[in-house]
Amino acid sequence: MSPDPRIPAGWPALPFREAEARLTAPGGPFAITTIDICGVPTRIWEKAPPTLRDLFRIARGHGEKTFLVYQDERVTFTGFTRAATTLAQALVASGVRKGDRVAIAMRNLPEWPVSYFGALLAGAIATPLNAWWTGPELAYGLQHSGARVLIADGERFARLAPHLSECPALERVFTTRMEPDPRATPLADIVGRVQDWGALPDRPLPDIALDPEDDATLFYTSGTTGKPKGAVGTHRAAATTVMAYPYSAARSFLRRGEAPPKPDPAAPQRVALLVIPLFHVTGCHASLGAALYGGHRLVMMHRWDAHEALDLIEREGCTSAGGVPTIAWQLATAAREAGRGLPSLDAVTYGGAPAAGDLVRTLGEILPRVVPGTGWGMTETSATFTHHQGEDYLARPDSCGPPLPVCEVRILDPLGETLPPGQVGELCVKGPNIIRGYWDDPRATAEVFSAGWLRTGDLARVDDEGFLTIVDRIKDMLIRGGENIYCCEVENVLYAHPDVIDAVVLPVPHPTLGEEPGAIVALKEGAAAGPEAIRAFAAERLAAFKVPVRIVIWDGLLPRNPAGKVLRAGLRAVFASPGQNGSPSSGR
Structure with missing residues (x-):
């Protein structure tokens, strides 16, 4: 290069x-x-x-600078820190103790960082749940973590509502951006409206001993295969x-x-x-x-x-x-x-x-x-x-x-x-x-x-x-007749094609070689390159055994999880059956 x-x-x-x-x-x-x-x-x-509470104190020093912008809502650092401290004090008063899990299920909203730091300042383990999850998946996160408190937006609460009885550890639910529901307390009852956060009292932080090696967060892995695992991170x-x-x-x-x-x-x-x-x-x-x-x-x-x-x-x-x-x-x-x-x-x-x-x-x-x-x-x-x-x-x-x-x-x-x-x-x-x-x-x-x-x-x-x-990834590497093929290498070559905006390489079954590389690609808007043209492009830049034997043009971007990883499991069915005699074939 x-x-x-x-x-x-x-x-x-x-x-x-x-x-x-x-x-x-x-x-x-x-x-x-x-x-x-x-x-x-x-x-x-x-x-x-040393701890996220110390990071919060640094944030408080930024004062009246604008911190969060969401549509027509604007929040200063002062407004954010006052709302988070108010929530933390309320959580402690409601019985949340150090090490309890406080789950957060919402899209990116100003309430998200307030909920996150409210939990941390109360000494709890902040437990963010994937906002893309279905109701049963959200219930799994609550069950697995044993969360005592949930803070959710209206959309996530609607998904979870039929499954709340399946979460026996859950004692209290706070909600935002939804109509009142008897099963939940409006978050605004605790911290007020977003636009009014700056007028909240400047309360002291809860007096809870926090050490840098204390548990602070419980994030769930992407879970592209099997159940997501809960990753426990320290301050x-x-x-x-x-x-x-x-x-x-x-x-x-x-x-x-x-x-x-x-x-x-x-x-x-x-x-x-x-x-x-x-x-x-x-x-x-x-x-x-x-x-x-x-x-x-x-x-x-x-x-x-x-x-x-x-x-x-x-x-x-x-x-x-x-x-x-x-x-x-x-x-x-x-x-x-x-x-x-x-x-x-x-x-x-x-x-x-x-x-x-x-x-x-x-x-x-x-x-x-x-x-x-x-x-x-x-x-x-x-x-x-x-x-x-x-x-x-x-x-x-x-x-x-x-x-x-x-x-x-x-x-x-x-x-x-x-x-x-x-x-x-x-x-x-x-x-x-x-x-x-x-x-x-x-x-x-x-x-x-x-x-x-x-x-x-x-x-x-x-x-x-x-x-x-x-x-x-070790599990994604292909082995064609004893030759290792690194999918990332092939994908990078496909990305270099001027018409390709997204690509994934997956195994195509072969009766004697075991597997060969196949590719699913998405094209840029208005592009018209066909499978054979893309395959020829790859053949000029890769050893012959690495060139995809089949290329499928995908309609729209490839399915990915929120972490940006391609959901390979759902795409493997595209190449579940080999081409005739294992010969190169293409599809659209």
Whole structure:
């Protein structure tokens, strides 16, 4: 791949390891120390907030800056912190005790972060439930977590109502944005209307002892196969993530040979378009947490629409946007179609699913002022584990970046031995942001956690400087007649086709080879490429055995869960029967 023209001559001005060493040195803004966590020596940021209550106190200091925007509603940091404190005091008064689970089931609304921090400040374990779940799935989350309290919006409550009797631990329900129901208490009875939060009394925080290693959150895994698992995160795990973006930005300055700018309280407020659901760790820890730490404004959307997003970016002066890679593709495509340059936008960051290297080039063509960013993480790493942006990303567009300096990586062979740089094996990770285990599931915990290390189930490699590249999920890798085929590699080639906006590679049964690669692709609006043309494009860029033998054109975007992962299980039926004699075939 030729160098990206956006990389300036003479870059990098400073080697990667030297830039990292300068930023993490004692006394620096990102200084690191090693402490013992549950018997495991662990690196931590010295200046990160130790608990989410400490992060809340930082947020309170942002005062009258606008924090949340949802349609015609606007909430300041003062309004948010007063509403959250009011709710926390009410929860404690109603009998909620440290370690109780308080479930949250709602779409992205101003009430979501108020509910989340109300639970945390009361000492409870905040338990976000997937707002896309059906009634029985929501009931499963309540049953599995043993939540005593539920805070829900009207749509989620309607789904759950027939199943409330199936949740014996549930003692109290608060609801918002719905007509009164005798089974629930309106949240507004406790905290008032959204527009009045700023006039609430400035109450003290509940006097509850909180330690960085106390349980704080219970997020449910994506559950693309089987029942979702409950990932239990500590206060430290959640709070660690807030340092990721400022650290990466500072590193980019040093790599360019420039001094990182000093914090300026008078600088214009950063404004982020929030598309990722808050019930996902990326939306909660990486987006919400970063906004609370840095005093940023979050602009919420009722649901994703690329053209509405363009309007919001211009109206609010959004400086950043993103989500999963598909959303970045759609945003860039909509901007090009509408001829809108989005001058306020200077960053587009995405994660949650593999991002094709070609996305970096596309963003550069359509939005040349934008600095692209990506990273890798999972529910079990409390969101961001690696982070990749600026010239480093332009130089390595297929990588998801280096681990944060407090994080460690090993690549293991099937026998558990550490592999050298450049070789592919299972990714194992360690750091202060790793969850402590799965709720009420010691067997699943023991299968993947050991001495502070987490076996991720991802196939990956690292280079000599520590930049990580995800190759595939172990369970998704295809084996054709003994040859390994990494689906991500093939998908990235398909993404590079100018007409393709979404792609997934799945196994096609074969009587002698076992399986061959097949692909399901979605086309950009107005595109007309056929299966054979896309297959020919792939054949020019891949070894013959990796080229999809069947390509199906999907109507619309591929089905994905809220984390951005393709729902492969439901798509496997497309290739359940092989083509005649295993020969290449195509479908539409």
